[in-house]
Amino acid sequence: MSETAVLKIGASRFLIGEETVNLLGEEIIRYGSKILCVGGKTTLPMIRSKVEGDFKDKGIRAVWVTMEEPNSVDYAERLKQAAQEQDVDVIVAVGGGKCMDLCKVTSDRAKKPLITVPTSVATCAGASAVSIMYTKENGSYDCSIPKEKEVDCVIADLTIIGESPRRLFASGIMDSIAKLPEIVNGREKMSYPEVNIYKHMAYINSQFIYEFLTRYGLEIYENPMKNKTLLRDVTLINLIITSMVSGFSSGSDQLAVAHGLYDGMRKFFPVESKNALHGEIVAVGILMQMVFNNDSGEEYKKIYEMMKKMNMPLKLIDLGVEPTQENLEKLKEYNMMKNSITEKGEIERLEKAFLAIV
Numbered sequence: 001m002s003e004t005a006v007l008k009i010g011a012s013r014f015l016i017g018e019e020t021v022n023l024l025g026e027e028i029i030r031y032g033s034k035i036l037c038v039g040g041k042t043t044l045p046m047i048r049s050k051v052e053g054d055f056k057d058k059g060i061r062a063v064w065v066t067m068e069e070p071n072s073v074d075y076a077e078r079l080k081q082a083a084q085e086q087d088v089d090v091i092v093a094v095g096g097g098k099c100m101d102l103c104k105v106t107s108d109r110a111k112k113p114l115i116t117v118p119t120s121v122a123t124c125a126g127a128s129a130v131s132i133m134y135t136k137e138n139g140s141y142d143c144s145i146p147k148e149k150e151v152d153c154v155i156a157d158l159t160i161i162g163e164s165p166r167r168l169f170a171s172g173i174m175d176s177i178a179k180l181p182e183i184v185n186g187r188e189k190m191s192y193p194e195v196n197i198y199k200h201m202a203y204i205n206s207q208f209i210y211e212f213l214t215r216y217g218l219e220i221y222e223n224p225m226k227n228k229t230l231l232r233d234v235t236l237i238n239l240i241i242t243s244m245v246s247g248f249s250s251g252s253d254q255l256a257v258a259h260g261l262y263d264g265m266r267k268f269f270p271v272e273s274k275n276a277l278h279g280e281i282v283a284v285g286i287l288m289q290m291v292f293n294n295d296s297g298e299e300y301k302k303i304y305e306m307m308k309k310m311n312m313p314l315k316l317i318d319l320g321v322e323p324t325q326e327n328l329e330k331l332k333e334y335n336m337m338k339n340s341i342t343e344k345g346e347i348e349r350l351e352k353a354f355l356a357i358v
């Protein structure tokens with residue numbers, strides 16, 4: 001017999017449509033009437049103003065918490081205590097990936113259900129069963145924590161998402177595009193049974209994501225509200241289909257050179273890379289990943305041009321880090337360690353990949 005696999009795919013309930021945040025109250029009363037609602041500086045007041053009236057009508061009481069520090073294990077622990085002391089029935093996370101990740105850990109520790117309200121397409125974290133955590137001290141990368149089970153409910157409000165900054169669209173689109181080159185990660189064959197069923201499922205889904213977003217990504221970036229069907233479909237891809245790819249890939253199997261660059265940047269250069277978004281660093285990492293994979297020049301150019309048209313960073317320096325020998329060495333060593341790159345040929349391909357971003 002093979003080992004037991006524990007799959008956590010999708011969310012228990014995934015609500016998508018215009019003005020769906022108006023259904024937040026209804027979703028909450030499935031579990032109780034008191035919530036701990038955590039959100040970002042701008043997103044929390046925005047959501048609060050939209051739902052407060054309905055909460056009052058339904059008798060829902062809320063403890064509002066503005067997230068003002070990195071999502072650390074320590075922070076999750078303090079929020080867990082607050083949730084228990086206040087005797088809340090459900091945790092609600094509003095905003096971006098860091099808040100979602102923080103609340104996933106809080107929800108598990110406090111043993112309370114979790115509703116997420118992602119406010120942009122720049123986060124598959126709203127529905128994925130894993131949290132990337134940072135240190136309390138300086139916000140550098142700390143660890144990743146698997147969630148016990150799927151998120152209980154995701155509310156994707158297309159009115160809110162459609163009005164989010166375009167920079168977040170670019171970031172989210174590239175983070176999802178990264179799945180395909182990272183899952184391939186230099187392999188020659190991805191067909192079944194050459195790779196196992198999990199890998200193959202992740203591959204097939206990520207191929208669809210890649211094709212869809214390279215075809216329509218720019219159009220949605222240029223005017224998110226113009227085509228509502230496209231807005232819905234890109235939101236579905238980024239918020240749930242991408243998280244399914246994670247669900248099928250066990251552990252860190254889906255992350256390779258591109259996310260290795262991301263982790264390395266947040267570990268060694270948290271201050272320098274502070275202004276770069278997750279998906280922006282990953283995007284630069286995709287350029288590396290494609291060189292590492294020996295992808296065709298034509299395909300590479302397609303991604304490069306797309307990033308350029310979306311005003312995205314293209315080089316290490318654009319992310320705030322000087323490409324000195326010392327800095328490159330740090331990032332390279334870390335990437336090798338993270339991705340178990342030990343073969344001579346692979347190391348050479350990784351070195352070549354770094355040349356693409358200096």
Ligand SMILES: [Zn+2]
Binds near residue numbers: 259
């Ligand atoms: Zn990512």
